[in-house]
Amino acid sequence: MTAVPETDLLTFQSEVEAILRPLHMRREAPGAAVRAQGIQFACLGPIILVGVAFLLLFGILPTLQSLTSQGGGVVAVVVLSGGLFLLARWLGKLNQQQQRGRVGQYMHMLDELIQLEPDNPIWQTERTTLAAQSRLSVPEQERIRNLWEQTTATHAAALLERTDVLACICPVLLDKGGDVFAFARRIAGALHRSVTDGQLAAVLTPIVVAHMALLIDQRGIAQVCATHIEHVD
Secondary structure, three states: OOEOOOOOHHHHHHHHHHHHHHHHHHHHOHHHHHHHHHHHHHOHHHHHHHHHHHHHHHHHHHHHHHHHHOOOHHHHHHHHHHHHHHHHHHHHHHHHHHHHHHHHHHHHHHHHHHHHOOOOHHHHHHHHHHHOOOOOOHHHHHHHHHHHHHHHHHHHHHHOOOHHHHHHHHHHHOOOOOOHHHHHHHHHHHHHHHHHOOOOOOEOOHHHHHHHHHHHHHHOHHHHOHHHHHHHO
16 A cells, blocks of 8 residues: 655655654653653643733733722722633633644544554544544543554564565665664655655655664664665675
C-alpha cells in the first residue's frame, strides 16, 4: 500500500524533525523529557492567572475605585459581577478550544494508524469512540500516544528490512557523517521523493520516518545498510 505525503518535501522534513526531538530526548534523558512535558502543562495555569491578575489590576479595580469614590456602590457591584461573568465565559471558551484542539491532535494520530493498518478494526473503533468525546483525560491521552508510538515504531522497523527501502535510503547515508537529525533529514528527503514519484510503495508518515532515524542511529549505518552493501557489491 502507498500513501503519498500530503505536504511538500521541506514541510515533511520539518514535521519529521519536530516529532523526532521529543522521541530522541526521551531516549537520551527520560527524566528530562518527563519534566519538560510537565513544565509545558504546568505553565498554562500561571499564564492564565497572570492574565486574570492583569485584567483585575488595570481594568476592573480602577473602574470600581472610581465608581465607589463617586458613591456608586451598587453600580460597582454590577460592574464587578458583569466583569467576572465575562471573564468566566472567556476562560470557559479558552478551555473548550484547548480541549477540541487536543482531541483533534489525537484523532490525527488514529488517522495515521488507520493509514498504516487499514484492515485493523481496532483503530477505526478507537477513532469512532474518540470522535464522540469533547475532551480527553490524561491517562487516555497517554494510552493513545503509546499505541501510536509503538505501532509506528513497529512499521519503521519493518521498513528497514525491505530491500527497496534500503536501496532508497542507504545511498544518502553511506560515507556521510552526522547525528540522528541529519539521518532523519536525509532519509525523509529520499523517501519523500521516491514515494511521490511512484518509485517506492510505502505509507509515509513523519513519525515512522522519525522512528527509522532513531533505529539507524541506534544500530549504526553499517549494520542497517549491510544487506544493501552486499547487494551492490
